[in-house]
Amino acid sequence: MRVLMRMIRSAAVLLVVAAALAAGGVAFAGLGQPSPWQMGFQQSAAPTMDDIIWFHDFVLWIITAITIFVLALLVMVIVKFNARANPTPSRTTHNTLIEVAWTVIPVVILVVIAVPSFRILFVQVNTPTSDITIKATGKQWYWSYSYPDAKFEFDSIMLKENERKPDQPRLLAVDNEMVVPVNKVIRVHVIGADVIHAFAVPSFGVKMDAIPGRLNETWFKATREGVYYGQCSELCGKDHAFMPIAVRVVSEQAYTAWVADAKKKFARDEGAPATTVAAKTGAMPGTSGGATTE
Numbered sequence: 626m627r628v629l630m631r632m633i634r635s636a637a638v639l640l641v642v643a644a645a646l647a648a649g650g651v652a653f654a655g656l657g658q659p660s661p662w663q664m665g666f667q668q669s670a671a672p673t674m675d676d677i678i679w680f681h682d683f684v685l686w687i688i689t690a691i692t693i694f695v696l697a698l699l700v701m702v703i704v705k706f707n708a709r710a711n712p713t714p715s716r717t718t719h720n721t722l723i724e725v726a727w728t729v730i731p732v733v734i735l736v737v738i739a740v741p742s743f744r745i746l747f748v749q750v751n752t753p754t755s756d757i758t759i760k761a762t763g764k765q766w767y768w769s770y771s772y773p774d775a776k777f778e779f780d781s782i783m784l785k786e787n788e789r790k791p792d793q794p795r796l797l798a799v800d801n802e803m804v805v806p807v808n809k810v811i812r813v814h815v816i817g818a819d820v821i822h823a824f825a826v827p828s829f830g831v832k833m834d835a836i837p838g839r840l841n842e843t844w845f846k847a848t849r850e851g852v853y854y855g856q857c858s859e860l861c862g863k864d865h866a867f868m869p870i871a872v873r874v875v876s877e878q879a880y881t882a883w884v885a886d887a888k889k890k891f892a893r894d895e896g897a898p899a900t901t902v903a904a905k906t907g908a909m910p911g912t913s914g915g916a917t918t919e
């Protein structure tokens with residue numbers, strides 16, 4: 626009995642510590658990038674991610690309640706029905722009421738989880754009328770962004786240690802960020818040029834496979850200006866960890882100015898091949914050429 630009490634006491638202490646850490650995690654969570662000692666998600670900057678965070682917290686409450694309930698039942702069985710406390714066990718084998726209850730209640734719980742889950746899934750899958758379309762192409766090992774309406778395309782390569790400014794995060798900052806205006810629906814067409822990659826930006830709640838020969842679509846609406854980082858999220862070869870995604874969300878005016886600039890900066894001869902950086906990526910850390918597929 627004393628052992629049991631000690632176990633319950635240490636479980637309670639653990640719960641309090643976990644709750645304190647979880648509450649602190651909200652403060653630790655970075656905007657657009659991970660932060661030291663972060664618990665939970667990165668801060669949301671899009672309605673889709675608000676939904677995901679809400680759903681995560683909602684399911685966490687349900688799981689916690691179920692876990693505590695099952696633990697209480699186990700403790701009850703251990704205490705009340707051990708050989709010493711209950712030397713002559715009952716021979717009962719059926720109880721209709723309990724059997725109906727333990728079938729119906731889990732079904733009700735699953736329905737309660739399924740309804741908001743499907744609602745969020747439908748919102749994610751159906752792109753609303755979009756303001757801008759951008760095509761993100763995953764390549765070994767960098768991303769290319771094409772703005773078909775403005776007719777330019779550019780490559781986005783991770784900055785090496787000596788190229789990075791002090792305020793830019795390691796292994797996430799890139800030379801040319803994808804730029805989008807704030808509060809606009811951005812439709813992202815995602816495709817792979819060589820192997821399967823995945824376009825993922827945690828703060829926007831976006832993750833979509835980039836598959837060669839298949840055009841996938843996702844969308845986001847960034848509601849706060851800033852720089853948001855993501856990473857390729859499909860093992861795609863040896864430099865999988867070195868092809869980050871950086872999205873800069875700016876005001877509408879700043880976006881228009883950037884597009885005008887980018888049209889000149891990324892202008893190219895229509896006859897030239899789509900990508901001209903194959904040689905440049907050869908200089909990535911530890912790269913000596915040779916394709917790896919996953």
Ligand SMILES: [Cu+2]
Nearest residue numbers: 822857861865
């Ligand atoms: Cu990749």
